[in-house]
Amino acid sequence: xxxxxxxxxxxxxxxxxxxxxxxxxxxxxxxxxxxxxxxxxxxxxxxxxxxxxxxxxxxxxxxxxxxxxxxxxxxxxxxxxxxxxxxxxxxxxxxxxxxxxxxxxxxxxxxxxxxxxxxxxxxxxxxxxxxxxxxxxxxxxxxxxxxxxxxxxxxxxxxxxxxxxxxxxxxxxxxxxxxxxxxxxxxxxxxxxxxxxxxxxxxxxxxxxxxxxxxxxxxxxxxxxxxxxxxxxxxxxxxxxxxxxxxxxxxxxxxxxxxxxxxxxxxxxxxxxxxxxxxxxxxxxxxxxxxxxxxxxxxxxxxxxxxxxxxxxxxxxxxxxxxxxxxxxxxxxxxxxxxxxxxxxxxxxxxxxxxxxxxxxxxxxxxxxxxxxxxxxxxxxxxxx
Numbered sequence: 220x221x222x223x224x225x226x227x228x229x230x231x232x233x234x235x236x237x238x239x240x241x242x243x244x245x246x247x248x249x250x251x252x253x254x255x256x257x258x259x260x261x262x263x264x265x266x267x268x269x270x271x272x273x274x275x276x277x278x279x280x281x282x283x284x285x286x287x288x289x290x291x292x293x294x295x296x297x298x299x300x301x302x303x304x305x306x307x308x309x310x311x312x313x314x315x316x317x318x319x320x321x322x323x324x325x326x327x328x329x330x331x332x333x334x335x336x337x338x339x340x341x342x343x344x345x346x347x348x349x350x351x352x353x354x355x356x357x358x359x360x361x362x363x364x365x366x367x368x369x370x371x372x373x374x375x376x377x378x379x380x381x382x383x384x385x386x387x388x389x390x391x392x393x394x395x396x397x398x399x400x401x402x403x404x405x406x407x408x409x410x411x412x413x414x415x416x417x418x419x420x421x422x423x424x425x426x427x428x429x430x431x432x433x434x435x436x437x438x439x440x441x442x443x444x445x446x447x448x449x450x451x452x453x454x455x456x457x458x459x460x461x462x463x464x465x466x467x468x469x470x471x472x473x474x475x476x477x478x479x480x481x482x483x484x485x486x487x488x489x490x491x492x493x494x495x496x497x498x499x500x501x502x503x504x505x506x507x508x509x510x511x512x513x514x515x516x517x518x519x520x521x522x523x524x525x526x527x528x529x530x531x532x533x534x535x536x537x538x539x540x541x542x543x544x545x546x547x548x549x550x551x552x553x554x555x556x557x558x559x560x561x562x563x564x565x566x567x568x569x570x571x572x573x574x575x576x577x578x579x580x581x582x583x584x585x586x587x588x589x590x591x592x593x594x595x596x597x598x599x600x601x602x603x604x
Contacts, residue, residue: 220401221320223309224430225290225393229275229344229598230373232285236382237375239283240593255283257595261346268341275344275600284598287386292393293597294366294385295434299590305363306436307387307396308348308597313422313429315406316415321351323408324571325581327416329531335417343602345418345432347594349411352438352568358399360437362392373596380590384597400435407572409441410588432599434592438568444587445565446538447548448516449557454526458491461524461559468519469497477545480564483510487562489548511574512563513585520561530583538584 231239242258253259260274278284293308315321339345353359366385373384387393408415418431453461465471469486474494480487486497499509509515521527527536537557541547548560566586574581 221311221315221403221406222397223292223307223311223400223433223435225292225388226310226430226432226599227287227290228293229279229284229286229600230596231283233373235283236373236384236596237377240382240596241377243594257346260595268338271342271344272602286600287388289388291386291388292396294363294387295592295596296367296371296381296383297590297592298381298383299379302440302442302590304436304440304590305367306348306350306434306592307359307363307400308432308434310430310599311351311406311433313419313431316419319405321406321408321415322575323412323415323580324575325412325585326531326583327412328583331413332416332420335413336420339417339421339428343428343600345414345599345601347411347414348432348434348592348597349415349418350409350588350592351406351433351435352409352441353403353406353435355437355439356399356403358402359396359435362396362399377593382593382596406433406435407438407568409436409438409586410592412583427604428601430599430601430604432597441568442589443565443567444540444589445563446540446584446587447544447563448513448521448561449537449539449548449551450521450525450559450561451535451537451556452525452558454524456524462490462495464524465495465497465520469499472496472498479544480512480562483512483564483566483570485564486512486516487548488559489552489561490559492549492553510570511566511581511585513566513582514574514578516561516563517582540587 239256242254242256244258244263260278261271279286295306295308297304366387369385371383371385375382387396415431422429456464462471472495474496477494484499488495488497499515517530521536527533530536539547539551544562548562551557552560571581571586
């Protein structure tokens with residue numbers, strides 16, 4: 220049965236939480252290395268994992284970080300305009316990934332799992348929970364409502380998004396939370412597949428490290444966005460030949476202005492400073508696999524035209540998320556680092572579940588979940604387990 224274990228989180232003091240988490244990995248700037256915040260702890264530009272432990276010890280000694288004295292679960296609320304995400308954070312046993320109680324929804328890139336596992340092996344901290352969705356639970360919702368009536372011990376706004384934390388440290392309350400969690404049939408990994416499977420690999424090698432940091436949220440609160448696909452070459456095809464071959468699989472139209480895809484049958488292609496609309500036929504959409512745009516990109520473009528057979532081990536494709544997809548793709552391709560970029564319509568969780576039951580795992584990076592959990596707000600240190 221599913222169960223969340225409490226832990227003594229390493230975290231910034233409440234009054235320092237906003238500053239500590241203000242820079243995230245995706246906004247990292249090497250010119251600001253003198254700032255003592257989460258990014259200065261992990262220093263992604265160095266790629267020297269052992270130094271992170273040294274800085275962690277130093278930050279604890281300086282009380283830039285503190286350790287909660289009592290093992291706790293944590294209630295986390297994110298409010299962004301009309302979107303509200305309310306989760307419970309704690310530790311989950313990695314064996315639930317193997318026994319089927321935790322269900323992945325997309326495949327992983329092997330090198331990224333290997334990279335994250337190496338990181339865990341040396342640093343021995345989880346800094347961001349794996350996000351897992353669950354079906355609606357009246358018992359969990361009622362418990363969270365009780366917590367939310369009290370004042371959070373951390374609350375701040377970052378980039379127009381409100382973040383609040385409540386600590387659940389009383390044994391009776393922890394028991395009540397877990398009694399509600401036991402009624403959940405399964406958990407769906409929403410975000411953090413690579414972090415999850417790196418923890419599973421670490422536990423397989425060192426059994427005592429069998430816990431990972433997770434956040435459980437109701438599925439109906441999740442907002443799904445999309446990664447774009449960026450390709451480094453056209454597999455020796457000339458652009459006009461590539462477009463001609465695409466025309467045998469899609470209705471291809473060059474457009475004078477950009478607009479977002481307005482359904483699962485549509486893709487946007489950016490190539491040689493021009494945008495193209497790709498449209499599948501109605502007949503093609505009758506298959507569940509063709510209702511999944513990331514699978515369409517793989518089966519009709521990446522594999523047959525670009526010679527990409529294994530998305531888990533392919534360096535010629537990259538996945539990026541941009542708030543402004545048009546500008547992001549155009550900048551990436553116009554820089555000459557990539558030859559073309561493809562945008563697809565976001566995939567709903569209902570489509571994800573239908574595909575899982577019918578065909579199996581989705582291609583890597585099929586979904587991008589909003590709002591994002593903050594990296595470094597609660598840190599699980601498992602060195603002394």
